[in-house]
Amino acid sequence: MLLVPCPNCGPRNASDMSYGGEPHSRPDPNTASPEQWRTYLYLRDNESGWITEKWYCSSGCRKHFKLERHTLTGELRNPPLPGNKTGGHK
Amino acid sequence: MTTRLPAQPNEVIDRSKPLAFTWNGKKMRGFEGDTITSAILANGEHIISRSMKYHRPRGVLTADFWDPNTSVQVGDEPNVRASHRALVAGMAVSAQNVWPSLKYDAKAANGLVGRFLTAGFYYKTFMKPAKMWPAYERVLARFAPGGKVDLDTPHGYHDKRYAHPDVVVAGGGPSGLAAAVEAARAGASVMLVEHEHDLGGHLRWGSNDDADALAGLVAEAESAGVEILTNSTVTGRYEDNWLAIAQRNHPIAVERLIKARAKVLVVAPGLIERPYVFAGNDLPGVMTSGAVRRLIAMYAIRPGNRAVVLTANESGDAAIDELERAGIEIVKVIDARTGATVTKASGSKSRVKAVTCSDGSIVDADLLVTATGWTAPTSLLNMSGDRPVYDPASARFFADSPPDNVLTTGGIAGDGNRDELISHGRSTGRLAAARAGVARHRIQAATTRATAVDGPEPAYPDDTRSPLGRDPHPELFRSTSHGMVDFSEDISSKDLFGAAAEGFDSVELLKRFTTATMGPSQGKLETVNTVAVLAEARGETLAEVGTTVWRPPYAPIALGALAGRVFEPVRVSSIQPWHEANGSTPILAGQWVRPEHYGAPQQEVRNTRANVGITDVTPLGKLDLQGPDVAKLLSQLYTNKWMQLAIGSVRYGIMCAEDGVVLDDGVTGRLGDEHYLMTTTSSGAGGVWNWIENWLQTEHPEWQVHVTPVTTGLTSINVAGPNSRELMSRLVGDDIDLDPDAFKYMQVRTGTIAGVADCVVWRIGFTGELSFEIHVPSGHGLHVWETLLGQGESLGVAPFGLEAQRIMRLEKGHFIVGQDTDGLSKAPTTGMIGLLKFDKDDWAGKPEVAWALEGDYPRIVAIQPTDPSIVPDEACQILREGTKDIVGRITSSRFSPTLDRAVCLGQVTPEFAGPDTTLTVQLVNGEQITARVMQHHAHFDPEGERLRG
Numbered sequence A: 001m002l003l004v005p006c007p008n009c010g011p012r013n014a015s016d017m018s019y020g021g022e023p024h025s026r027p028d029p030n031t032a033s034p035e036q037w038r039t040y041l042y043l044r045d046n047e048s049g050w051i052t053e054k055w056y057c058s059s060g061c062r063k064h065f066k067l068e069r070h071t072l073t074g075e076l077r078n079p080p081l082p083g084n085k086t087g088g089h090k
Numbered sequence B: 001m002t003t004r005l006p007a008q009p010n011e012v013i014d015r016s017k018p019l020a021f022t023w024n025g026k027k028m029r030g031f032e033g034d035t036i037t038s039a040i041l042a043n044g045e046h047i048i049s050r051s052m053k054y055h056r057p058r059g060v061l062t063a064d065f066w067d068p069n070t071s072v073q074v075g076d077e078p079n080v081r082a083s084h085r086a087l088v089a090g091m092a093v094s095a096q097n098v099w100p101s102l103k104y105d106a107k108a109a110n111g112l113v114g115r116f117l118t119a120g121f122y123y124k125t126f127m128k129p130a131k132m133w134p135a136y137e138r139v140l141a142r143f144a145p146g147g148k149v150d151l152d153t154p155h156g157y158h159d160k161r162y163a164h165p166d167v168v169v170a171g172g173g174p175s176g177l178a179a180a181v182e183a184a185r186a187g188a189s190v191m192l193v194e195h196e197h198d199l200g201g202h203l204r205w206g207s208n209d210d211a212d213a214l215a216g217l218v219a220e221a222e223s224a225g226v227e228i229l230t231n232s233t234v235t236g237r238y239e240d241n242w243l244a245i246a247q248r249n250h251p252i253a254v255e256r257l258i259k260a261r262a263k264v265l266v267v268a269p270g271l272i273e274r275p276y277v278f279a280g281n282d283l284p285g286v287m288t289s290g291a292v293r294r295l296i297a298m299y300a301i302r303p304g305n306r307a308v309v310l311t312a313n314e315s316g317d318a319a320i321d322e323l324e325r326a327g328i329e330i331v332k333v334i335d336a337r338t339g340a341t342v343t344k345a346s347g348s349k350s351r352v353k354a355v356t357c358s359d360g361s362i363v364d365a366d367l368l369v370t371a372t373g374w375t376a377p378t379s380l381l382n383m384s385g386d387r388p389v390y391d392p393a394s395a396r397f398f399a400d401s402p403p404d405n406v407l408t409t410g411g412i413a414g415d416g417n418r419d420e421l422i423s424h425g426r427s428t429g430r431l432a433a434a435r436a437g438v439a440r441h442r443i444q445a446a447t448t449r450a451t452a453v454d455g456p457e458p459a460y461p462d463d464t465r466s467p468l469g470r471d472p473h474p475e476l477f478r479s480t481s482h483g484m485v486d487f488s489e490d491i492s493s494k495d496l497f498g499a500a501a502e503g504f505d506s507v508e509l510l511k512r513f514t515t516a517t518m519g520p521s522q523g524k525l526e527t528v529n530t531v532a533v534l535a536e537a538r539g540e541t542l543a544e545v546g547t548t549v550w551r552p553p554y555a556p557i558a559l560g561a562l563a564g565r566v567f568e569p570v571r572v573s574s575i576q577p578w579h580e581a582n583g584s585t586p587i588l589a590g591q592w593v594r595p596e597h598y599g600a601p602q603q604e605v606r607n608t609r610a611n612v613g614i615t616d617v618t619p620l621g622k623l624d625l626q627g628p629d630v631a632k633l634l635s636q637l638y639t640n641k642w643m644q645l646a647i648g649s650v651r652y653g654i655m656c657a658e659d660g661v662v663l664d665d666g667v668t669g670r671l672g673d674e675h676y677l678m679t680t681t682s683s684g685a686g687g688v689w690n691w692i693e694n695w696l697q698t699e700h701p702e703w704q705v706h707v708t709p710v711t712t713g714l715t716s717i718n719v720a721g722p723n724s725r726e727l728m729s730r731l732v733g734d735d736i737d738l739d740p741d742a743f744k745y746m747q748v749r750t751g752t753i754a755g756v757a758d759c760v761v762w763r764i765g766f767t768g769e770l771s772f773e774i775h776v777p778s779g780h781g782l783h784v785w786e787t788l789l790g791q792g793e794s795l796g797v798a799p800f801g802l803e804a805q806r807i808m809r810l811e812k813g814h815f816i817v818g819q820d821t822d823g824l825s826k827a828p829t830t831g832m833i834g835l836l837k838f839d840k841d842d843w844a845g846k847p848e849v850a851w852a853l854e855g856d857y858p859r860i861v862a863i864q865p866t867d868p869s870i871v872p873d874e875a876c877q878i879l880r881e882g883t884k885d886i887v888g889r890i891t892s893s894r895f896s897p898t899l900d901r902a903v904c905l906g907q908v909t910p911e912f913a914g915p916d917t918t919l920t921v922q923l924v925n926g927e928q929i930t931a932r933v934m935q936h937h938a939h940f941d942p943e944g945e946r947l948r949g
């Protein structure tokens, strides 16, 4: 089982978390075409290599956070966000 | 008759503790420390089973956990591994897969027709026609191996444990023990997991010096604080060193699954001795050198009287010494390093009598010992992502490049004498502890709420161990004759050649077609020989053919251990003791145990409609929302408008997911300027909370809203019926004015009820009656409930359960999310078109709902069967008359005591949604009835006059 680094709780079993998949920016609901909206809903790039994902610490602190995961190796790392105490990639 | 030898210097049996047991009904005695097979052998018997397909007599081959033909029935427990399971006094042991007896097996006729039972026989013979399967199954079941399952066996107690050791060492031989000792001395918490009953690996059947060294290492491990688990197996390694450990020696649990998150895993399983393929290699009396050495040294068993030894390595040479020391005649030694070999073992049905050598000589012997090489059990390396590489010079596989947190030591890493193996183990333990230290530091640093990190991160230690050497070893897999490759599945090298010729010549295909390596030994003994024979058939090298990937579990694990203890707490309201004491029938609804009814749900409905009823609705999801931006949040989540909701008002809303599908519904009230109470469906409570957090944290972090789940903090009671206002008036304090003009429908008040302060009460009505829903601090829930019953006696108050709630809501045509809607139901399906506010800038799912409205979305409609007495089951299909076209389904149905007829909700296509449309409903029994679509969702009081009263 993956060990998922929650920025609050530290590394936790993936079963403590909810997986949110690759984030996709939300189109303007008033102007989006069906194609744009459904791309937001369903289409993900799923590239080989490092991708960014949403995770939710659903059995812990309930923080939604982003992680980078390598789709070939399964490695996880914190994205280099300002204010992230873990200090980015490690 | 006994084959027990005089006392051996390092035997594990305790001759002062004899144990009585039976074998196929015959009384026998063994000693404490015996395995089941060593005890049977000590009593002069050597056939343990009949083989799977051919029912050939089989005996001990490896005398360890993987011994392929030693599965027995022990009492009501089938498939016990007799060469591993410790003997216990009183065991009733019997052979499996025999009829009528082990000695005279009728099915041994299979042996005569063996040529028909080649690989794929079952697939080919029993494939067609499909209608014959029941008959085939009966035939096959009789021939299937395995013991008897006793359906009356009581449930055993199984358990789980979670552990977070710094270092787990898989394998307690000299290297693994040494690694565990050094890692623990370096400050790591260490778990040492040994598959067998005792630590020591091959030191257990070695010299007296080996025994002394072992005793020293064990004492070191104990004093260093290593947690030692014997008769336990690391069965799987998953991402980030998440390990599954089957603990079979737990004092209470039959078997316990330990889920261990190790910072470093040390793989030290040793090596498994490989059987040799030649004609007659499955005759009882053919054994590996390891089996012979174990039997003599550990159990003091004389494995035979006249021995031929085929040796290609030190283990075979040591077996010769051991046999001589035990007084067994060595009639011939064949040194495979010179190119000599064995071509055939022959004998009676039950025992080797003669051995044919490659020089043509034939020797009389009742024991043939083979020492032809080693299989590296690389399972845990495979599971770590490594692809071990075959080294032809040593005739075995070695790790390629496992991840940094997986280290190897011992036989799987190379060869060495005892001191070299221990020294490698020690340096591995130090490296493991150092790497675990870095991992521990990183976890601390990554956890904001943990204790302060001690100092800077240590430097990551490189692997500076001096590696073990690799001894040369001849490649010995198959002689010039054909023999068994898979002893548990009865697959011969001839079968494999045949399958390869049929085109199943990739190793993964060959395995599945022949089932080689798929028996109880799971390839530990068979995989390399299977690959080698296939390589031979293809005229290629073993490296070219490649091998199968070893998957978890490494050793079998009981399903009970995987299930473990059940941790499924149920929720009950504070009123549950009253429900239980007053004849309620409980029902499990989601996480909650609730009263379904108190004996007569129809009467509960009638009383509520005529007088007043109270019901426990505590499972309703409740979220306390506070902050200046709650209204913005509600506007974003619900399809309708919330910015102008007055203090003291409640409103009903529907929530959609971003795909427009109905997610939840419920009532939210505004208690104060920045204070709201939201209710959700019982099953949606958790999901809505997550949904809210998602919006607040990811889309609108600028909104100031604090969410607190209060579902269990508040006990909720619905008071419904014409007398409900009068009943409430007897409980509320002066701070709540119940006058119909002061406290209108869809309003909320806070105040004191039955002396309990800080209650919330709102006027809503899913029952269709005048009703008040009370939310009281749960510590006082039972008090308020009992006060309602006491004060309402003269008003005809009676409790009603979930069934009466469901009937009344259906009479009123209120849909239930997840019952009348499904995973495809977008908001328009509910019929609540007026609640879809497209002039509002944004709400979750808005575009999809708009597009859905333009299309042919299914409609929820109220339906009444023409025959009022017929209640169609929920999920019955609605058909286009005279066809099998499905145009809808019944989603809810009940008999209404109020209307004295069947009432339903259903989903239909738009064509069938108009009022007074006649529908054809197919009942479960196939009969078709007609039903009518009603004008309103509400079957009863569609204008809602009663609830507004």
Ligand SMILES: [Zn+2]
Pocket: A006, A007, A008, A009, A010, A057, A060, A061, A062, A063
């Ligand atoms: Zn967390």
